[in-house]
Amino acid sequence: MTLFTKCLILTSAALTPPFLSADAGALEPIEALGKNIFFDEKLSIPANKQACASCHDPAKGWILPNSTINATTVVAPGAKPHAVGNIKPPANAYASFSPPFRSGNFGPFTPPWEGGNFWDGRAEGCGATAGAKCPTAAPRGAVSATIRPSDLPSSKQAQYAEFLGPIADQALNPFPNDVEQNIREKNVCQRVKTAKYKDLYRQAYGGEIDCSPNPKENPAYRTSFKRLAVAIAAWQASTDVNSFSSKRDRALADDKDHKFPLEDFTDQENLGHDLFYGITSSLNPQGKNALCAACHNGVPQGQAADPRGEAPKQLYTDNRYHHIGVPFNRQIPGVGKGVKTGLRTHVTNVPPGNFRTPTLRNVAKGLNGGFVKAYTHNGWFKSLESLVHFYNTRDVLRRCETLGITNATEKEALQNNCWPAPEFPNPAVVVVGNLRLTDSEESAIVAYLKTFGDAHTPRP
Template structure:
């Protein structure tokens, strides 16, 4: 072998070993909990917040500033949360490998998508707006009409709906199991598993773990609630007082600290012009008195998630507050008789009060625990919220 061919051989070996390294380069899942969580001795992440010093919602009345949090989903391991993060951003989870959870729940848009109606498989619009995922760990029911009772049950909606991610259980399993890197990551996240084969319930657990890590409880409003009064400006405090007043009654439904009482309420909000009346929770509970009823949404990070309501009909927070001020039932179609909630009335707020409430809603923004989008994915696809940004 002459000098040049041995150099070529040497370079070829170096090249091949580097390539091999690239292919099998191991992603190591996080060993630490996300911010806001404390790691226990048995490798579980428990949520820690100043709200834990207050009594629980059940025995503390309505709307108090220092009200405790309801029970939540925590106790996942750092590895499960981190694996869920990869899955959440990975379009390999959809039938055509183009849509990930993050396509419609974009972190930079408050985990919503900025659209009145989300865009599904084949680019067609869905019927409702994508809700935020901040603080879903505390929720008892999911979807606008409350039709799912766990995060695991909820995600099987978008994963397998023909007009959303359009996958099937068997195809999802086959796809993930064909990616060595994912097999390895599932072993890291579920070290007790018997088989080196990815199971559906592990996929659901990991995604739920990630969703349940999206905590937003450190807004300027929270500083105020914990006793730092300078955190809010006078107009915002005035807005908060209107929000909590017996005139506006916002806090009866949007109850602190989550700014939802987690109930269904019939408001009579308008639909998009081209859509028929949405029966909402009537269908879920087979109860005509719930016709047009929707789950009271959280108002955390609400400034980030326009447009608003299940229909995405209102473009700004001011439009929303004006809706409540326009009078009970003003947007209900003539042929509909709805059992409107008794707290929906005519508060007759002045223009200044409407401004102040709108200002107050902006103080509920806190994205300090925003997770980072993975740079690369085990599937080799681009994280799909990055694709969105490129397009």
């Protein structure tokens, strides 16, 4: 069974308003075009080898749907034989809420940058506004190409401007990457031109797709390629992707006062919420704070802050960059210690080890039948239980190095009740490391995280 076929399967969970998410028939032409491109395995060289969905499977929470790889080497195979990536593919649902990369003052242990896409934020989205300039960060490292309103037909610029930004810029990158889809911009254009869904381009943009190499300085195929990336971004911004249809969302909407504790939650799940936000309650009388919300708390731009986690559209990410002391993962092939530095790859005058905070939505989706997910940017953690235990005891347990274990894997660390030293020095000391949680409190947090999985699963 191919990934394309597997993704035809919808979750069996019943959805009722307001959680009835869009399907292909309800999508606008530009969204439907983006959705078809996302699932099209022909948009790779060799053909029929890789689609966007190959690394971002909706049924598995928008991550790599290969349990064996997640449990070992972590990085995704490319379309080209023997090609592999060098960092864990991040989940892409809810990524459309990340603002354009920008500076700010977020406290002493947080670099003064937020937004963008990719683990290092290099998909800045700085072309979202006509005449906008990319942030001035000197010296600057890797930065993605950007899409501007002028890349769209004049008749569509006002209508589609909302889809420009980090998620559209990110969509420019996997196709020509030789360890991902390995297909040039012109080839993508030509294949969409003959695809079964080719008429959607005309419906979306008001004309046929142009794959001409002229004018030489800005060939038509490049403009068409950028418009295809905008279509992907449009679908990724739709309710078909960002459905807000999890147990947490349904229970919050159904609750009489729309506040925690929720009537449809177990005591364990409600306790997990109180620990997540540090709320004193009958379940958490000491007001213990697991400090999860220090990084995993945020709402769409323009909405009021949500200190108690009761907003209908809680994103569970601040879209900022944090260093939590993740160990080096020796199992990733060809990637040496200290190579993947996170934000420093993009903004080179910041310390290494800061990576963009991923959303916690769908972190447990697809965890059935023994399926393994990999967590954090390098996939060192293989379960939510071990990740929460790390946050709780990072600075309490002995170092694996003192036991003679160099660059320990998660399995080795758990077997020896130790944690490896961080890959990069000076992780945040006030957020994680010694939370003084009991085993049952750790389990409560995991139970709460498991309520974040969307019931809706998009179909090709």
